Amino acid sequence: MHNYIQELRGLSSGVRRFIISEILLGTGIGLYTLVLNLHLLDLGINETEIGRLSSIGALIMGLIGIPSGLLANYWGRKRMLVCGLVLMGISYLCFGLGTKLWVFYTAQTLQSFGVTLLVTSEIQLLFRYCKSKKEETQSFSLLFAIFTLFTGFGTLIGGILPQWLGGSTTIYQSSLLVAAGVLLLNALLRAVWLPKEPVWISPLINETKDPLIPINKSPKNHSILILSIFILLSGFAFGWIANFINIIVKFRMNWSDEWVSFALTINGLFLFAGSLIMPYMFTRFGIAKSFLAVYMVNILAAFSLYMVLPNPIFIGILFMRSGVFTLLNNMTESQSMSAVTEEKRNLFAGMRSVFRSLGFAASTYLTGLILTQKNYTLPFLLTSLVILINFSFFWIWVRPLLKKNKV
Numbered sequence: 001m002h003n004y005i006q007e008l009r010g011l012s013s014g015v016r017r018f019i020i021s022e023i024l025l026g027t028g029i030g031l032y033t034l035v036l037n038l039h040l041l042d043l044g045i046n047e048t049e050i051g052r053l054s055s056i057g058a059l060i061m062g063l064i065g066i067p068s069g070l071l072a073n074y075w076g077r078k079r080m081l082v083c084g085l086v087l088m089g090i091s092y093l094c095f096g097l098g099t100k101l102w103v104f105y106t107a108q109t110l111q112s113f114g115v116t117l118l119v120t121s122e123i124q125l126l127f128r129y130c131k132s133k134k135e136e137t138q139s140f141s142l143l144f145a146i147f148t149l150f151t152g153f154g155t156l157i158g159g160i161l162p163q164w165l166g167g168s169t170t171i172y173q174s175s176l177l178v179a180a181g182v183l184l185l186n187a188l189l190r191a192v193w194l195p196k197e198p199v200w201i202s203p204l205i206n207e208t209k210d211p212l213i214p215i216n217k218s219p220k221n222h223s224i225l226i227l228s229i230f231i232l233l234s235g236f237a238f239g240w241i242a243n244f245i246n247i248i249v250k251f252r253m254n255w256s257d258e259w260v261s262f263a264l265t266i267n268g269l270f271l272f273a274g275s276l277i278m279p280y281m282f283t284r285f286g287i288a289k290s291f292l293a294v295y296m297v298n299i300l301a302a303f304s305l306y307m308v309l310p311n312p313i314f315i316g317i318l319f320m321r322s323g324v325f326t327l328l329n330n331m332t333e334s335q336s337m338s339a340v341t342e343e344k345r346n347l348f349a350g351m352r353s354v355f356r357s358l359g360f361a362a363s364t365y366l367t368g369l370i371l372t373q374k375n376y377t378l379p380f381l382l383t384s385l386v387i388l389i390n391f392s393f394f395w396i397w398v399r400p401l402l403k404k405n406k407v
Helices: 001-009 012-043 047-077 077-097 101-120 122-129 133-158 162-165 173-193 221-238 242-253 257-276 278-285 287-306 311-337 344-370 377-404
Strands: none
Touching: 001 077, 001 278, 012 047, 012 077, 012 133, 012 162, 012 173, 012 242, 012 257, 047 077, 047 101, 047 242, 047 344, 077 101, 077 122, 077 173, 077 242, 101 122, 101 133, 101 344, 122 133, 122 311, 122 344, 133 162, 133 173, 133 257, 133 311, 162 221, 173 311, 221 311, 221 377, 242 257, 242 311, 242 344, 257 278, 257 311, 287 311, 287 377, 311 344, 311 377, 344 377
């Protein structure tokens, strides 16, 4: 841990502030993620409707992804980031205060707009504060390590606060309001504390007509499309488990909310570890070998969770699988964004949001249908199959792109 603290100190000032402020974001989202589904279930909303809420929200993100990415060119990434956090905080308030289904759809719509603004600005803004490609990889790893660590912390307090605070509709209501307050505080902190976004200056174009110097004017949009399809498959793999892990753990293992919170907190530590080791793996094994190893472990872990296992073995594999899946997701996000030139990152961020949302919406909706039938193992089998398909696409189409400096 001392090495990572030293690494954080060595980063640019804007990067350090960005990563430290991620503490509040992780805490708020972790608290919200644990209690929302339980809150909705207590209000009589079944798993199918929860899946429909999530999938419609993902589709909304897909619809506004590209316009949001292009908006960053005119509005600025910092403004978009802060506005996204505000909308997310308001959506948490609506979830906590509402009792009708239409209120929840309104809240989901607000959240979708907020998350879209967040994901189409956060990493690009972080990378603008960086001074080198190496710092981009380091900052991305540390950002998600802090996020996952404090998501685990938010999950931990999410198992405690409902018993302390309660609520007028469900015992989870006040916890959702606390999560809203944390997100709004994060918006305020980032608005006043993050440095002004550095102005990007386009490199000079070599106007020489020397025939011995090749000039490549190809926009290479086909490469961005390949990366976007790669993100779509990643989103499709992510959606089978992500939104329902608390429900799966609670009802597959017949655990109380406190035990679910404790388990997901430990799960968060594995997410934290998975986030930290990405730079080491790339340095030690290279990009291709790292992806190969992480894909294989993910496929085997997800397939193992499909089988009938004793609870201690199941939860142990689940923890390990969460860490390596987070590692895979971070590798996918960081390498795809880092491979895109600065002038195309806003466009790619929008396309990434669209394609990831489409994949996530499909698998989330299907998982809701599956869980309504009380089948808590099938999503893991489907996850393993989708990751296998994703790996095949990566090895054939994406791996050659990552060998190049830019796409």
